[in-house]
Amino acid sequence: MxxxxxxxxxxxxxxxxxxxxxxxxxxxxxxxxxxxxxxxxxxxKARKNHIKLTILATETVDWPTISSDIERLLAKNIDYYERADHAVFIVPGEEAKIRKFLNVRHPALHITSAGRQLEVFKQTGLxxxxxxxxxxxxxxxxxxxxxxxxxxxxxxxxxxxxxxxxxxxxxxxxxxxxxxxxxxxxxxxxxxxxxxxxxxxxxxxxxxxxxxxxxxxxxxxxxxxxxxxxxxxxxxxxxxxxxxxxxxxxxxxxxxxxxxxxxxxxxxxxxxxxxxxxxxxxxxxxxxxxxxxxxxxxxxxxxx
Amino acid sequence: MNIVDLNTTSVREFNARLHEVRSDSEADDWQVLNPKGKHSLAVGLQAPHRVGIEGSVGYYCGGMNKSAKVTVTGQCGKGLGENIMSGVIHVSGNAAEAAGASGRGGLIVIDGDASSRCGISMKGVDIVVTGSVGHMSGFMAQAGRLVVLGDADEDLGASIYEADIYVRGETGALGADCVEKEMTPDHVKSLSLLLQQARVECPTGDFHRYGSARKLYNFHVDNACRY
Incomplete structure (x- = not known):
């Protein structure tokens, strides 16, 4: 169906x-x-040269910690906002690098989308x-x-x-x-x-x-x-x-x-x-x- | 006049009220408001009701209809008048796929376009579509008449047993075992009467008739090697 x-x-x-x-x-x-x-x-649209990474947490996480981890990785300040168990990070490109890093360091996180405009949210339930x-x-x-x-x-x-x-x-x-x-x-x-x-x-x-x-x-x-x-x-x-x-x-x-x-x-x-x-x-x-x-x-x- | 507002009455309650009326009763009138695409409206009617639905309906509207006249001022979801036995269903807008599926009798008139598989497995129903029909219309049709004033998409009449299909406009590639057939004076007369009954004004001269080549009726021994 x-x-x-x-x-x-x-x-x-x-x-x-x-x-x-x-x-x-x-x-x-x-x-x-x-x-x-x-x-x-x-x-x-994310600002020039930036993309939005929408991330779903499959278990409870501390978003400020995730954010500072990504900031350290990129050596740049980044913004993010939370939506229930998702968060949208506005990052200066580097999608592959962030994916690789999260995969190793935060396996409970799942990137649902990347793009200048796109944000994908999904969850089980009605x-x-x-x-x-x-x-x-x-x-x-x-x-x-x-x-x-x-x-x-x-x-x-x-x-x-x-x-x-x-x-x-x-x-x-x-x-x-x-x-x-x-x-x-x-x-x-x-x-x-x-x-x-x-x-x-x-x-x-x-x-x-x-x-x-x-x-x-x-x-x-x-x-x-x-x-x-x-x-x-x-x-x-x-x-x-x-x-x-x-x-x-x-x-x-x-x-x-x-x-x-x-x-x-x-x-x-x-x-x-x-x-x-x-x-x-x-x-x-x-x-x-x-x-x-x-x-x-x-x-x-x-x-x- | 019975007025039913589907914002406040459930579909089950509405259909049950219609089913309470004995089949030998006098004709009665029903006005139905706020259908909002709900499924299974006015299904299984057994009495000569006149049901006017104001707005678009979902799946299977008027299914299994006997005797009643159902009018939809709007568009229809799939399976309009599925297995209709008798009576009339009239839609002012477009109909989704499988309109009149397996219908045994009665008349369905669609003022707009019908989508794919219009009249699939029809067994005696008459369907008149003022617009065009989608692919695989008249699929496995067995009896009845499908009349299309516009065009018909690919695979019209695929695996048709019997039934007459009349199309005024263009057709895509015909389906398996469907062929164009001669319009005899009897067919012209039959079509003309049906258009009158459907209250559709249209000259019969431009129609082409399609039907079964009857080549799939029996097993052909030359095909034995395929099995």
């Missing part, structure tokens, strides 16, 4: 309400996925509880995706929860199941890609990110995944500038898209969109199979 949602704001005036619009969408999908929940918010604890309702940004999980193929832990971020400012949520994920994971491991879990969706995220690292566009990498990934799926993808949706070539897993002058939204079911402002006059449709639908602020600006 599982539920996915996505919201891309066309009207910048709504950016202060991104979290408050996404939260009811996510909680409406509770019946599709009560095991865990997660969301990716593309918020304000979507309403997870999103309230993490303060989703107050978050601001230009676009966001979310997931409610009913686990079928791997364990229930924050590490197995969506969204999966596999490159800076890139993340993916998935409604469905992949049947050849073990094979694809093994292939990706052979080229040096590291996995955080045995989850099928993580394979999709890392496969698409890997194709993009080889120079493929998001559109092309998604098209590549139609051949590489076997299963029934609807993907919602967040990238630094936009939002994309793609279903497999049978298109049996649910997806509905809605669009108004102010926003584009997607969900596993219409009821998740029912509370959005202007839904009464939104254009609503089911995305076609094996077709990439995408929206980007850059393209909108060019068209304007």
């Amino acid at each position: 599982c539920g996915i949602v996505g919201l891309f704001l066309k009207n910048p005036k709504l950016e202060n309400t991104l979290g408050s619009l996404l939260k009811p969408m996510l909680t409406e999908m509770t019946e599709r996925g009560p095991d865990s929940a997660g969301f990716a918010v593309y918020g304000p 979507p309403t509880i997870v999103s309230s604890r993490l303060g989703l309702g107050e978050m601001i940004g230009s676009h966001a995706i979310g997931h409610t999980r009913m686990a079928t193929e791997s364990g229930i832990s924050p590490m197995h929860s969506h969204p999966f971020s596999a490159a800076q400012d890139f993340c993916l949520v998935h409604n469905g199941s992949l049947s050849n994920h073990n094979g694809v994971r093994a292939t990706l491991r052979r080229v040096g890609i590291i996995f955080d879990s045995d989850n099928d969706t993580e394979v999709a995220a890392r496969y698409i990110a890997h194709r993009m690292s080889l120079g493929r566009s998001l559109q092309d990498a998604l098209t590549d995944s139609l051949d590489a990934l076997d299963g029934f799926y609807t993907f919602a993808i967040g990238s630094k500038d936009g939002f994309a949706v793609m279903r497999d070539s049978i298109a049996a897993k649910p997806a509905v898209l809605g669009e108004t002058a102010d926003w584009v939204a997607m969900a596993s079911e219409y009821r998740a969109l029912a509370a959005l402002p202007g839904i009464e006059t939104a254009q609503l449709w089911e995305p076609k199979p094996a077709t990439v639908y995408s929206w980007s602020h850059e393209r909108m600006a060019e068209a304007a």
Whole structure:
């Protein structure tokens, strides 16, 4: 089962309400996925030459200690803010170095995302509880995706929860199941890609990110995944500038898209969109199979 | 007129109230507010109700309908009128996948587009779509008529047994064992009456008829080596 949602704001005036619009969408999908929940918010850009590292603590940690450890490592002062059991660190790049350091020195920490805008939060439990604890309702940004999980193929832990971020400012949520994920994971491991879990969706995220690292566009990498990934799926993808949706070539897993002058939204079911402002006059449709639908602020600006 | 506000009445309560009415009762009217995409609205109706739902509904709206007329002023989730037996379902907007799935009788009219697998395994229902239909519509259809005023995507009528599919616009590649068939005067008449019944004004001249080539009915000995 599982539920996915996505919201891309066309009207910048709504950016202060991104979290408050996404939260009811996510909680409406509770019946599709009560095991865990997660969301990716593309918020304000980190300052020049800096990125945000969102870190989840799988056991109680002392964030000031972690912060001073990272400061010592980089020999620079850094800022961070806490959100329940997550913290967002604003660091001057050096992602690989910090990852390596945390992996050795603080194995209870898990980096959920990296990027100039992206912050990924996820945890086990009911979507309403997870999103309230993490303060989703107050978050601001230009676009966001979310997931409610009913686990079928791997364990229930924050590490197995969506969204999966596999490159800076890139993340993916998935409604469905992949049947050849073990094979694809093994292939990706052979080229040096590291996995955080045995989850099928993580394979999709890392496969698409890997194709993009080889120079493929998001559109092309998604098209590549139609051949590489076997299963029934609807993907919602967040990238630094936009939002994309793609279903497999049978298109049996649910997806509905809605669009108004102010926003584009997607969900596993219409009821998740029912509370959005202007839904009464939104254009609503089911995305076609094996077709990439995408929206980007850059393209909108060019068209304007 | 019975007015039901789904902000304050549960779906179960609403359906139960409709089910309390005996099937030989006089027609009665129901106005349903705030559906907000809820599933299984007005399912299993046995009496000649007139149910008007104001807003968009979720899955399986009007499923197993017998005798009632269900009107949705909005859009529909998957499985609209699933296994409909008789009566009429009318939707003013678009319908999601599998509209009219396995329907045995009655009429479904969709003013907008229907998505994929419209009329999947239909067994006697008539479906009229004013817009277009998605891929694999009429999949394994057995009886009834599917009328599409717009276009039909790939694999129309895949593995169709019988049933008549009428499409006015373009079709993608037809599904396995689905072929274009002759529009005889009988078919034109049948289509014309159905459009009248659906209150859709459209000349019959531009329609093409699709149906079964009947090549999958029996095992073909030349295929033995594939098993």
